[in-house]
Amino acid sequence: MSDQMIQRAILLLQQRKYKEAENILNSLFAQDPNDVNVISIICEVKIQQNKYTEALNLVNTAIGLNPALSHLFYVRARIYVHEDKYDLAEKDLQQAITLDPDDADYFALYALLKLDRKQFEAALQLADAALERDPENINALNARSTALLKLNRKEESFSSIEGSLRQDPHNAYTHANYGWGLLEKGSPKEALYHFTEALRIDPSLQLAQSGMIEALKAKYFLYRIFLKYAFWMGNLTAKYQWGVIIGIFIASRALRFIAGSYPAFEPFLYPVIILIAIFAFSTWIITPLSNLFLRLNKYGKHLLDRDEIISSNFVGVSAVTAIAGGALYLATGQEHMLTIVIVGVSMMVPLSSMFNSVKNRTLLIVYTSVLAVLGIAGIITGFLSKELINGFTLAYVVGVMLFSWLANYLVIKEQNR
Numbered sequence: 001m002s003d004q005m006i007q008r009a010i011l012l013l014q015q016r017k018y019k020e021a022e023n024i025l026n027s028l029f030a031q032d033p034n035d036v037n038v039i040s041i042i043c044e045v046k047i048q049q050n051k052y053t054e055a056l057n058l059v060n061t062a063i064g065l066n067p068a069l070s071h072l073f074y075v076r077a078r079i080y081v082h083e084d085k086y087d088l089a090e091k092d093l094q095q096a097i098t099l100d101p102d103d104a105d106y107f108a109l110y111a112l113l114k115l116d117r118k119q120f121e122a123a124l125q126l127a128d129a130a131l132e133r134d135p136e137n138i139n140a141l142n143a144r145s146t147a148l149l150k151l152n153r154k155e156e157s158f159s160s161i162e163g164s165l166r167q168d169p170h171n172a173y174t175h176a177n178y179g180w181g182l183l184e185k186g187s188p189k190e191a192l193y194h195f196t197e198a199l200r201i202d203p204s205l206q207l208a209q210s211g212m213i214e215a216l217k218a219k220y221f222l223y224r225i226f227l228k229y230a231f232w233m234g235n236l237t238a239k240y241q242w243g244v245i246i247g248i249f250i251a252s253r254a255l256r257f258i259a260g261s262y263p264a265f266e267p268f269l270y271p272v273i274i275l276i277a278i279f280a281f282s283t284w285i286i287t288p289l290s291n292l293f294l295r296l297n298k299y300g301k302h303l304l305d306r307d308e309i310i311s312s313n314f315v316g317v318s319a320v321t322a323i324a325g326g327a328l329y330l331a332t333g334q335e336h337m338l339t340i341v342i343v344g345v346s347m348m349v350p351l352s353s354m355f356n357s358v359k360n361r362t363l364l365i366v367y368t369s370v371l372a373v374l375g376i377a378g379i380i381t382g383f384l385s386k387e388l389i390n391g392f393t394l395a396y397v398v399g400v401m402l403f404s405w406l407a408n409y410l411v412i413k414e415q416n417r
Contacts, residue, residue, distance in 0.1 A: 002028055009041060018045050036066045043075050052079050070099035074106055081113060084359075089113055104134035111143035115150070118237050123147040136167055142177045149181050150235055157181060172202035179211045184231045188218035213303045217290040226286045241412050252276045281349070284404070288315040288352040307355040314351040318344050336382040339393055343375035346400045353407045360410055367406070371399050 005024050012021035025042045028035065039062040046055035059076045066072070073096040080089035093110045100106070107130035114123035124147040130140035141164035148157035161181060164174045175198035182191035192215040198208035217223045233241060252273060259269040291312035295301045304312070325340025350368040355361065378393035 013045055018049050021045050034065055036062045036069060052082050055079050070096040086117060102133055104130040104137045104140060108137050108139035108143060112139060115143060115146055120147045120150040138164060138168055138171055138174060142174055149184060170201055172198040172205050176205055176208035176211055183214055188215045191215045217294060223286060223290050238412050245408055285315060285348045285352050288312045292316050311352060311355050315348050318347045318351055335388045336386050338388055339379050339382040343379055347375055349400060350403050356411055364407060367403055371396060374399060
């Protein structure tokens with residue numbers, strides 16, 4: 001009887017009828033609290049409902065009952081991945097593989113984890129190990145394809161993922177993964193097709209939704225250029241990312257020093273300095289600005305989430321403020337009107353980044369609010385004193401500069417777990 005109930009619960013789980021499955025499993029658990037199999041399935045139900053804390057408590061209990069069961073360590077590793085506890089996840093996957101070295105799923109998940117940690121060679125080796133045990137393992141095929149792409153072995157990568165699609169043409173994750181690969185290759189139209197297919201199969205797949213947004217925005221030439229930079233930067237490890245950021249900063253400062261010391265070089269150096277500044281600034285605001293354009297598209301506006309819409313609205317208001325300040329300056333010739341331009345343009349940086357997907361997002365939001373108050377205070381003080389620079393504007397400008405370094409720190413830390 002209990003076997004039939006377990007099979008019924010598994011069927012309900014596959015049909016995403018989690019509450020019904022949970023009721024059956026809770027009944028079985030009440031009859032035998034030491035049934036590790038039942039606990040393991042309840043864990044899966046909890047994971048599917050994003051109840052990771054409850055799932056972790058259950059799997060810990062199960063491991064206590066039967067520490068020789070490799071699957072339990074695999075389940076716990078999945079929970080740790082969702083909680084961004086990558087070191088613990090790796091430790092559990094190593095234990096799962098030690099207990100059962102023939103299970104391809106363990107190697108495949110380990111490969112995906114290594115991809116997230118930008119350890120592409122290790123990811124490729126683990127994906128190959130998974131495929132030796134199960135040549136049709138979809139996660140391993142996808143991990144192998146992505147690892148090859150990141151290692152700049154593009155032909156092998158696309159050959160591998162096309163093999164995955166032949167294996168399972170109705171796999172939403174594979175279509176989404178293929179789409180991201182094509183985006184990184186610079187083929188947004190082809191990527192769009194695969195994101196559409198992925199969303200047709202699984203409309204809730206977040207990987208495909210975010211890919212669709214990027215593919216639509218990549219129709220614009222400037223955004224395609226930015227996307228190439230974003231992929232290149234995103235593939236670097238933390239130390240190289242900081243190397244690029246600090247390198248650009250030092251190069252800019254050095255060029256300004258040379259231009260100041262040797263006036264004869266000014267006509268050649270200042271255009272380069274301005275280009276560097278425009279490039280650095282554009283990397284901050286291009287995403288929310290492109291979201292603003294996407295909002296004007298009758299299809300694209302349905303793809304943006306609440307944070308992206310709010311961020312793009314704020315950046316739009318900031319841009320209009322800067323334009324209004326510029327118009328007032330041209331109309332009146334009063335220098336303090338430029339304070340509006342300075343605040344309007346520079347506020348786009350924090351407003352575009354305050355909703356970044358980082359753990360300390362609240363810090364960015366509070367910081368941005370403080371900057372907004374300082375900026376408004378600077379404008380009001382400028383109107384009253386008729387002066388361009390005042391204490392509030394100075395504090396505001398310094399605050400914006402520090403914000404950019406803080407935001408970079410939080411994002412790089414998030415990308416290098």
